[in-house]
Amino acid sequence: MTSRIGRIVLITVVFLAVALLPIPIWVAVLDVAVFGSFLLLGLANPISRRVAFRVDTRGVTLGGVFPRFRASTAFIPWHDVIELRLFELPLGRPPTPYIQVVRREGAPELPRGMGFGRSNQWLMGGEFAACRNVVSWTLDEERLLTVLSNVAPGVTLNGTLVRPPREPGSRRLRTRRDRRLRFLWCYLAPIAIVGALWAGAANVGPAWSAHLGHGIVGTWTVEPSNCAGRHGCETLGRFVSADGTDVRDLIQMAPGSPPIPGAGGQLPAIDTGGDHVYPIGGGYLWWIMSLIIGVAAALLGLWTWTVLVPPIGRLSSRIRWPA
16 A cells, blocks of 8 residues: 555545534435445555556556456557556645556457446546556556566656655755654654543543443532642542432543532432543444544554564565565
C-alpha cells in the first residue's frame, strides 16, 4: 500500500467515525455508505494482491479493478505495442500518475470493466482502457527500462513521473524535516498510538454498557471540592445505588451529563464498573472512546504497514527457502 492510499484510508476512517457521534440515524447510514465505499475501493486492489501491471516476454498485462478484477484485466501482446507512456492528470493534489500502453492502429478493443467505461473516455478517448493509474502500487522505472531492453527492444518508455528537483537549500531543509518526521513516526507515534488504544480499551466497555442501559442505577451526590486532595479540583461525588448495595466514593461523573449542581446536589446515574459513573443514557464518552480506538487502530495498521512490513519483506527476500 502506497502513502497516497494510506492517506486516503486514514481520511475515510476519520469520516466513518462521524457515524459514532450522536447524529440522526439517516446521516449515520449515509456516512457509512459513502465513506465505507471509498474505503472499500481504496483497499480492494492492495489487499487483493492481484497483478496491477506486468511486463513479460509475451506482452503487457494491465491489472483489473474492484469488483471486476478478471473482467477488466487486459493483456496486450508486443506486436500491438508502440510505446509505453508516463503522464499525470490533475485529479487532485498531487496529480494522479498514469501509465499508458500506446497501441498500433486497429488493435483489438480492450475490456473496459468497472472504472474504464464511457464516462472516462473524455480523458484519453477510446484508449483510456489502455491506461492504469499508479496509485495503489509503485512503478520502478529503471527496472521497467531493463525489462523492455531485454524482451521488447523496439518499445520505448516516454515521459516521467519524477518531480523536478528542488533548490539545494530547500532540499537540505526538506531532508532535515523528513528525518524529524521519520523519527516521530517510527519511534514516538507507536507509543502514543498504544497509549490511546490502552486508554480507549479500558473505558469503552463500561461506557458502552452505560449507553445501552446495562448497569446499576442510583444517585450521584456532589461532594464539597477539595483542591488539596490527590484528585485536584475535579468535581467528585458519592454514588449510591437505588437499593443501597453499591456505594462508590470520590468518583467522577462522565462527560455528557446535565449541568452539575453545587455541593450536595444530586443527579441520576448508572454504574457499570468503570472509572466513572455515567448519566442515564451514557453521555457521550462511549463514542469518544470508540472514535479514539478506531483512529488509533487505523494509525497502528498504517504504522505497521509503513515501518514493519518493508524490512520484513526485504529480509524474507534474502532468505533462501527450501524447495
